[in-house]
Amino acid sequence: xxxxxxxxxxxxxxxxxxxxxxxxxxxxxxxxxxxxxxxxxxxxxxxxxxxxxxxxxxxxxxxxxxxxxxxxxxxxxxxxxxxxxxxxxxxxxxxxxxxxxxxxxxxxxxxxxxxxxxxxxxxxxxxxxxxxxxxxxxxxxxxxxxxxxxxxxxxxxxxxxxxxxxxxxxxxxxxxxxxxxxxxxxxxxxxxxxxxxxxxxxxxxxxxxxxxxxxxxxxxxxxxxx
Numbered sequence: 001x002x003x004x005x006x007x008x009x010x011x012x013x014x015x016x017x018x019x020x021x022x023x024x025x026x027x028x029x030x031x032x033x034x035x036x037x038x039x040x041x042x043x044x045x046x047x048x049x050x051x052x053x054x055x056x057x058x059x060x061x062x063x064x065x066x067x068x069x070x071x072x073x074x075x076x077x078x079x080x081x082x083x084x085x086x087x088x089x090x091x092x093x094x095x096x097x098x099x100x101x102x103x104x105x106x107x108x109x110x111x112x113x114x115x116x117x118x119x120x121x122x123x124x125x126x127x128x129x130x131x132x133x134x135x136x137x138x139x140x141x142x143x144x145x146x147x148x149x150x151x152x153x154x155x156x157x158x159x160x161x162x163x164x165x166x167x168x169x170x171x172x173x174x175x176x177x178x179x180x181x182x183x184x185x186x187x188x189x190x191x192x193x194x195x196x197x198x199x200x201x202x203x204x205x206x207x208x209x210x211x212x213x214x215x216x217x218x219x220x221x222x223x224x225x226x
Contacts, residue, residue: 084106102223161194166182
């Protein structure tokens, strides 16, 4: 019996159709692969950008923390230094309601003592103390906040210096101008140095006269104690 032979060769008319179908199937596959690659690349770029931003933020945060730390340490060091150089007794410092001109304890040539705090009838704080200058002369200092008249009335300061202090000379210093005058008490006149600066009115009465250079040296060593 003859067994029919099956021809496995595709008809020529079918081959072009199969090729077209194959091309149609391959195209979407390539597009999907391309899209997936693009998404993957974008994801990697996003992650990289996020890491860079985090790194930048971390650097900024570290810098800010270092600046804050240095600032805090500087403030602590400054306060410690000021505290050591503050000649005012603790109770006087606590009760005083203005920043006075004083000589820091770090200045060895000038010795200060006998700090007193009083209050006027108007309620104004008056700080008094003594300074021993290098020549051994004792200078009594009294100071208080500048009265309003010195700023409210333009000519008041000149009248005060001319009529009350009897000013005869001025000395320039780091703490302001020292106006030298002579206060009359009965038949005697005593030298006085006055500073009208930094919101203060400072009277300095030496037990013996000081020359202009001594006044300058004394005033140069005065510092505002905050």
